[in-house]
Amino acid sequence: MKQASYEAAGVAGQSDALSAVVRHLQPSFAHLEGAQVITRFGHPASAIKVSADLAIVVCTDGVGSKTMIASALDRYDTIGIDCVAMNVNDMICLGARPLAMVDYLGVNALDPRRTDELLRGLAEGAKQAGIAIPGGEVAQLPEIIGSNGSAPGDERAFDLVGACVGTVHPDRLILGHALRPGDALVGIGSSGIHSNGLTLARKVLLGTGGHRLSDKLPSLGRTLGEELLEPTEIYVGAVEALRSAAVEVRGMSHITGDGFANLARLEAEVGYAIEELPPAPPIFSLIQATGRINDAEMFRVFNMGVGFVVIVPQESVDPALRAIGSSGYRAWRIGRVTEEPGVRIEPLGLTGGLEDGDSRFLRRGSA
């Protein structure tokens, strides 16, 4: 059996786009007068300084092919949580406070029940994240979404994307500059596959493995569909708990597509060593075994149990773990900041990083 890879599953070719992004869009920063873009491409969100004490932060992300699980199960009341999660988890990495999200729902066909369920999930996500959803957009695109433009379309197909705005004091923007070798990496648990790697997961489990979403798998304790649809964890509460506990946070990373390589997005001349791995949720070993996927690929595509990383001074590990733990999340000290550059997963002997630090547009995470 051929080893499955993310590229083979249909998510590839994104690396060409970076230089084009920078070449075409960086000049747009100069259009602003009295305001200033203070982030570069590559961070999970962008900050625009509008006054001495305020920067507006903005980001956008979608839930990718996770919508196909929702459509297949005909259950739409949780994927809005994923949409909020993918956005607010990106935004809080910069130390920003998320305020509001607007959503874009592109559908093949509008259906009141589906829309109602989708809105219910968005509302629940907004509640968990403490944000408002003051507006949004629905576009009915019967020839584009769930359709190749000619053959009959898939009425249930949809794409769900959010864009989040928040604020941060410009002096408290966290981009990674404060990171020092020896700082500690604290990993916060994921709820499962989140909204990344669903294309590969579906290909492996439903294709190679011949499973159906309705299969109740002993290792999961529920159906495969329920497992894959489990909403993405929202980490706003964990980061707020650290702030309340006055724990100094020097860097944060939302572990989405590219896995721990996302750490390399931080602006610091350091490296990252993962020294201990918490046990990965069983869905990942199922995917790995079924697809005969090697560790490197698994850790590149999936969160493997750690959905968010907070980097704190070594002496703050215990207060950090206490604060995060008491806010209802599982957290572990998983590694340290190193002088040597790159990202190493030591228990597995893996070394990696981003091929290009400015890969914001190129995130493989969304599919």
Add this chain to the structure above:
Amino acid sequence: MKQASYEAAGVAGQSDALSAVVRHLQPSFAHLEGAQVITRFGHPASAIKVSADLAIVVCTDGVGSKTMIASALDRYDTIGIDCVAMNVNDMICLGARPLAMVDYLGVNALDPRRTDELLRGLAEGAKQAGIAIPGGEVAQLPEIIGSNGSAPGDERAFDLVGACVGTVHPDRLILGHALRPGDALVGIGSSGIHSNGLTLARKVLLGTGGHRLSDKLPSLGRTLGEELLEPTEIYVGAVEALRSAAVEVRGMSHITGDGFANLARLEAEVGYAIEELPPAPPIFSLIQATGRINDAEMFRVFNMGVGFVVIVPQESVDPALRAIGSSGYRAWRIGRVTEEPGVRIEPLGLTGGLEDGDSRFLRRGSA
């Protein structure tokens, strides 16, 4: 021949969603502490007051099925302008200054040339609007975009969505409260079909009419494809000119899907009478004649030559026309604010309005 209608062309059924939007998402406004949503659903953008002198404004919109014209012509270097236009034109209606947009590009397949051209259009749009594009997202969704999940997909298919942030002083937010009967409606010219009604236009012209995009039509003076792909006008410069000229603006409306009925989104207990119609660009008479579409439907789906409306005190009409004209736009006094509610297009004897004032999510404009 059956009369074509927007519903028949596949864009329908959105009216059910409104009560669900308000029911599910309005409670999210209460999540904010120290910040406040100061708009209601129904406006083209949403404002969040973060301090006594600053509100952050956010909106999202896509270019709808106009991407199908770009894909068919295999030309992608202008649709980014449409994406910027659809967003900034919404935002400026509230009196806000657009600062930045993030874009979401969902594709069937990534292709360096297509991406490069798309980015070039986004850059040009950013330049015209005076905004930065500091980040964005690309998602490769080969089973959702341009695909029904099974049959071979359309590699060129894509969806392009933007989300824009800007700022406004809370006291200078324009929602329509200052409108008074007798105020004058100033219409600003569109560049053609913009990003609305493409589904109907394609159905009529390519279906019923049997035209091809490569047909050079005498009434258009160019090919049908070139005409339909003409970028949406960006009205930022016109509104800035009014500000520079210190013209008091009491209300603004981006004439997208729903046409002049968009005026009814303004928060004022008034009505709107269109008294004079500027000549519509020839593409509209072509669509109307080919599809045997009545005036009511044409004015409900298309901008009919007026892409933006500014409402000023009667005595400010001349300064407004001068300011807008000298900034390079065509503008006309097209009507007045009335005591009688509703939207009337007097030269055609049409009466209308939005069925529901809170139809922000229900805009038919995106397809």
